[in-house]
Amino acid sequence: MMTIAAARALRDGARCFVGIGRPSTAANLARRTHAPDLVLIYESGTIGAKPGTLPLSIGDGVLAETADTVVSVPEIFNYWLQPGRIDVGFLGAAQIDRYGNINTTVIGDDYRSPRVRLPGAGGAPEIAASCREVIVVVKQSPRAFVERVDFVTSVGYGSGPGDRARLGLTGRGPALVITDLGIMEPDPETAELTLTQVHPGVAPAQATAATGWPLAVAGTLSTTPEPTAAELAALRDLNRQAGP
Amino acid sequence: MGEITSLRDAIADLAFDGATVALEGFTHLIPVAAGQEIIRQGRRDLTLVRMTPDIVYDQMIGAGCARKLVFSWAGNPGVGSLHRFRDAVQNGWPVPLEIEEHSHAGMANRYVAGAAGLPFAVLRGYVGTDLVAQTPNIKPITCPFTGEVLTAVPALNPDVGIVHAQRADRAGNVQMWGITGVHKEVVLASKRSLVTVEEIVDHLDPRPGAVILPHWAITYVAEVPGGAHPSYAMGYSERDNDYYQAWDAISRDRDAFGDWLTSTVMREVRAILGDQA
Secondary structure: OHHHHHHHOOOOOOEEEEOOOHHHHHHHHHHHOOOOOOEEEEOOOEEOOOOOOOOOOOOOHHHHHHOOEEOOHHHHHHHHHOOOOOOEEEEOOOEEOOOOOEEOOEEOOOOOOOOEEOOOOOOHHHHHHHOOEEEEEOOOOOOOEOOOOOOOOEOOOOOOOOHHHHHOOOOOOEEEEEOOOEEEEEOOOOOOEEEEEEOOOOOHHHHHHOOOOOOEEEEEEEEOOOOOHHHHHHHHHHHHHOOO | OOEEOOHHHHHHHHOOOOOEEEEOOOOEOOOHHHHHHHHHOOOOOEEEEEOOOOHHHHHHHHOOOEEEEEEOOOOEOOOEOOHHHHHHHHHOOOOOOEEEEOOHHHHHHHHHHHHHOOOEEEEOOOOOOOHHHHOOOOEEEEOOOOOOEEEEEEOOOOOEEEEEEEEEEOOOOEEEOOOOOOHHHHHHHOOEEEEEEEEEEOOOOOOOOOEEEOHHHOOEEEEOOOOOOOOEOOOOOOOOHHHHHHHHHHHHOHHHHHHHHHHOOOHHHHHHHHHHO
16 A cells, blocks of 8 residues: 555656665556656666566666666766756655654664664765655654654754755655555644545554654545555556566 | 786786775676675775675675775665675674765765866755764865855775776777766776776677777776676676575675685685695
8 A cells, every 4th residue: 555655646747766665666656557657767877767577776777778868876966866857756764753854874872883774875865855855655663753863864854844945955855754554744834744644444543653753643634545456456567577 | 008907917906905995886787706806815904985885895894805884875775784784883793894974976976076186076965964973074165156055075086996897899998888877987086997897809889878988097907707796787697686685694694604705705715726736
């Protein structure tokens, strides 16, 4: 449901900077269902990739072979991402906080002596800064949804309203946080992530229990429409091609 | 310049203990065989530079080659963590590993500045992140024209830059295509360089979109077919995804890694020593 909800969030024709894993699956699902003209951009420099099978990495040969153009890594960041040419940045997270700040660097208080060393930033800080908007896809648990992230790898809304403008970040920031339980959106006044939608069969209390801060719940809470047969078939097809 | 030699002789001449060494390749054309040759030759105290340390740097770190790592994303792409890297950072095994951490945009621009002969690069990046406090090589800079505050990162000029490519001709001109990442930048930014290639041919047929590095911009070229495995060389090989998956179990355990090291990379050392004895 998380992947399908993420795919639905991508409008046809959008230019989408895609990370590997669930974001890539969701973006490819969108391209095969409602958004055939979605432009997939991977940080390896492939612009307009149209993979027939799901890539395991951001630099698989199928991305280069099917792309409109392949550019260097400095070019993808400097010419395409930095000036705001990309509509949507798709990110994952190890931790995310109530203002949508993301940690993919270390778990623990001491950077020099971390409890868990994570892969690090990659392209995420600048994707979070410069894409017109950001969609975060992450499985919901109190360990992942924390009051304060241990390390700010990528900025969401900082410490609250106005922080992005103060920092000079050009993009709008996280517009949607899509989890396995529902969808959160930033409150227009407080910038705090607020539960606005639950997936079928999920009670709001499940979402609040899986969040490490007192999660605000919108007054009118919608329910994600059930997956359609076409979406399920396209997703099965993608996963089957990805192999066991 | 662009001298064609063996991988062994090139590494012996280029890589010295304490050197700053950059092996690049963004998922594609990763010079894995060259990294394993550095392990075989027993280099120590290296400052390893790479945007995306993956399997080959996990191997070099686990083998004790590195004192410091300069990077922007350290993981096994599509699989998970790098266990030798984590063991070095979290437990100092086999030797402590100092880290200098950036974002991809920052690292790419550091190579661009290095290739351009400039002392630093300017970008919109890092602002508001905790990387700024942990990495002294990230500084604010004010635009002299608009007054806008941007971010500066210093040029990277490694002692040795190493990449893999598809082809070279007999004069040592190199041709590569597909995802070429920061290949051109790292070769031009480095004091000395090595390009390993799938094959050396009489004539480089023109290809649309190919990147050419002229022989006079490269120190050494070595023919190493399959030298990017388990990554790939478009037109020559496919990415060996099973190897990436299998590396997770091998690298998770110090003993399993040690067995792997002696039975694969170091076996050739014993064979070479045996020949000489």
